[in-house]
Amino acid sequence: MTEADWPLFEVFIRSRSGLEHKHVGSLHAADARMAIEHARDVYTRRQEGVSMWVVRSADIIASDPEEADSLFEPARDKVYRHPTFYAIPDEVKNL
Amino acid sequence: MILAATPAGADGQLQQAHSQYVLRLADTSLVLGQRLAEWIGHAPALEEDLALANVSLDLIGQARLLLTYAGELEGQGRDEDALAFLRDAPEFRNLALAEQPNGDFAHTIVRHWLIDAWQLEIYAGLERGVDTRLAAIAAKAIRETRYHYRFSSGWLVRLGDGTEESHERMQRALADLWRFTPELFTPDELDECMSAAGIAPSLAELAPRWSTRVTEDVRLATLALPAAQPYPWHGKRGVHTEHLGYLLAEMQHLQRTYPGAHW
Amino acid sequence: MYTQGLDTHGKEPLPTAAEGEARAARFQGRIDAEEKIEPKDWMPEAYRQTLIRQISQHAHSEIVGMLPEGNWITRAPTLKRKAVLIAKVQDEGGHGMYLYSAAETLGIPRAQMLEQLLSGAAKYSSIFNYPTLTWADIGAIGWLVDGAAIMNQIPLCRCSYGPYARAMVRICKEESFHQRQGFEIMLTLSQGSHAQRAMAQDALNRWWWPSLMMFGPSDADSMHTGQSMRWKIKRFSNDELRQRFIDVTVPQAHFLGLTIPDDELHWDEATQHYRAGPIDWSEFYAVLKGNGPCNRERLEARRRAHEAGRWVREAAAAHAQRSQREPAPQAAGVGGVAGAAA
Numbered sequence: 001m002t003e004a005d006w007p008l009f010e011v012f013i014r015s016r017s018g019l020e021h022k023h024v025g026s027l028h029a030a031d032a033r034m035a036i037e038h039a040r041d042v043y044t045r046r047q048e049g050v051s052m053w054v055v056r057s058a059d060i061i062a063s064d065p066e067e068a069d070s071l072f073e074p075a076r077d078k079v080y081r082h083p084t085f086y087a088i089p090d091e092v093k094n095l
Numbered sequence: 096m097i098l099a100a101t102p103a104g105a106d107g108q109l110q111q112a113h114s115q116y117v118l119r120l121a122d123t124s125l126v127l128g129q130r131l132a133e134w135i136g137h138a139p140a141l142e143e144d145l146a147l148a149n150v151s152l153d154l155i156g157q158a159r160l161l162l163t164y165a166g167e168l169e170g171q172g173r174d175e176d177a178l179a180f181l182r183d184a185p186e187f188r189n190l191a192l193a194e195q196p197n198g199d200f201a202h203t204i205v206r207h208w209l210i211d212a213w214q215l216e217i218y219a220g221l222e223r224g225v226d227t228r229l230a231a232i233a234a235k236a237i238r239e240t241r242y243h244y245r246f247s248s249g250w251l252v253r254l255g256d257g258t259e260e261s262h263e264r265m266q267r268a269l270a271d272l273w274r275f276t277p278e279l280f281t282p283d284e285l286d287e288c289m290s291a292a293g294i295a296p297s298l299a300e301l302a303p304r305w306s307t308r309v310t311e312d313v314r315l316a317t318l319a320l321p322a323a324q325p326y327p328w329h330g331k332r333g334v335h336t337e338h339l340g341y342l343l344a345e346m347q348h349l350q351r352t353y354p355g356a357h358w
Numbered sequence: 359m360y361t362q363g364l365d366t367h368g369k370e371p372l373p374t375a376a377e378g379e380a381r382a383a384r385f386q387g388r389i390d391a392e393e394k395i396e397p398k399d400w401m402p403e404a405y406r407q408t409l410i411r412q413i414s415q416h417a418h419s420e421i422v423g424m425l426p427e428g429n430w431i432t433r434a435p436t437l438k439r440k441a442v443l444i445a446k447v448q449d450e451g452g453h454g455m456y457l458y459s460a461a462e463t464l465g466i467p468r469a470q471m472l473e474q475l476l477s478g479a480a481k482y483s484s485i486f487n488y489p490t491l492t493w494a495d496i497g498a499i500g501w502l503v504d505g506a507a508i509m510n511q512i513p514l515c516r517c518s519y520g521p522y523a524r525a526m527v528r529i530c531k532e533e534s535f536h537q538r539q540g541f542e543i544m545l546t547l548s549q550g551s552h553a554q555r556a557m558a559q560d561a562l563n564r565w566w567w568p569s570l571m572m573f574g575p576s577d578a579d580s581m582h583t584g585q586s587m588r589w590k591i592k593r594f595s596n597d598e599l600r601q602r603f604i605d606v607t608v609p610q611a612h613f614l615g616l617t618i619p620d621d622e623l624h625w626d627e628a629t630q631h632y633r634a635g636p637i638d639w640s641e642f643y644a645v646l647k648g649n650g651p652c653n654r655e656r657l658e659a660r661r662r663a664h665e666a667g668r669w670v671r672e673a674a675a676a677h678a679q680r681s682q683r684e685p686a687p688q689a690a691g692v693g694g695v696a697g698a699a700a
Contacts, residue, residue, distance in 0.1 A: 026459040027142055028468060030674035033249055038142040041149050042452055065399045129432060135447055136428035139667025141455055148448035152441055159437050176436045200670045257673025349435040349493055356551050358435035
């Protein structure tokens, strides 16, 4: 690692208990401890979080947008996964 | 509102001493915050600009609460700004260490680490004291100080145990600033008076804890502590180094030039 | 943002000319349908380059912008004003970070963008090449410069590139306090002593025209506008935004009891707009070329900070590398602080 490239980290913040961590952006840091401090200083100045994750960008494995079709399209016609696909007579309760 | 339990009612002298004591805490935070603000826009990396600004904001926030309280105790109608902008150097009560110039990043980090470790002890002690107002301020401040200490001690280790150049710079910074540390834990009559009143912690009790922490940090940073230098500085008694005058001249310029103006 | 680690299975063959056109058409279709383009989505190279240029210029502007205002932090006239100004300048640094972050998703590393800025190759907003000579300048900057920036930035929240749009949403949320703090300073001054009122008027006199120039050259002279509009990187024209700014700001100046330094400024009843006098574009181009009052100082300041900080960054990198090889008990002595648990 040279001084020019403190690695890039992605930052995820949980804004309140009960919610998931959401991606908010990225920053550079030399090590993990610094990354947490930078994330805190850059992304939580307005009480935006109760918990943070920082992950080296290089460690993130992303799906290839070119494969979006084969990854996500097949789910489109499987409408029977949604409750609205099923017609239940109104008189039947609790279904 | 001022003291939870005062020895034998409103003792004017004790109240003035109390005010002076709070002023010492306030001025140290103020001067340190002002010094750190000089870095904004000039830090080694953009992320550090933001980090240093955060620490500066915390310190100025502490100063404002403490100055306001000191002014009330003093009872002459001086608010936070009157105290910050209209006192001259001999009336300032900050630790001499706080007013030392930023120098390079090593000097700044060493200065902050030493005072952060000091504030950790002092604020913890004040939280346990009989002054509920001061205890509340300390309770808020200590959370900030824990983060400041995490930041400064982290950099102490990175720079002490980084490259040859960073190690040398850190060693030089330690050599330059160590001589200001006796003031941190050498009690004078005001310190003793406040301890006796149950307001302030005993410096003699806190000193070894600070020492242990500092010694361990220095070891992790692969640095060496300079030899003890018995040259006590009296910033907390208003006897400062030449640096404070310049700092105040810059800070107080507008209020001095336009007396009575509302900003 | 993901410069590596893409879950691909070997390289794709280069597209034929027909495929290229089809892709471009599909891309434009997505834009027209107000779909967001995300990192690693296919995009025309020109779209990528335009965004890199625009986002990095925006980021540089924020960073350089920390300097004229940072100039007055140590001299702020009250502790409250000092704290507010520090927070504002800090926000600007943060905005720079969000934007560099967004630009990096397009494949350009931060170090390269920084190099472009420091070498003088990259442009940044002309406005930050003007000096802040009095405390009133801080008020004028918040009121006018941030006001103009907001006007520019709100439409960008709907720009077609996802990371840029999201950064802009974050920035806009933070920006409105900036303008309010500036206006509040001007208000306090204009209601103050004679000297303070004069200070406020003087600041307005110096910052008005440069603020109008912030919106860029007039539409007729603007090179990039057409394509940028088609790609929804730019949503309104320079002149439209400038006119909106004038219409909104003139009444604010009247409220302050200050005079806009434009003899020809008048209300046009027919069009229901304020008509401003002519802008001196020679000044604008001179500043862009590097001959504004502070161009040299601003870049010098950034270069000096970067150079002076080199040993610090190197040390941090060296320490991190060493720690990875031999996990040392780094956190042991610095206890009392909670670890970074998720």
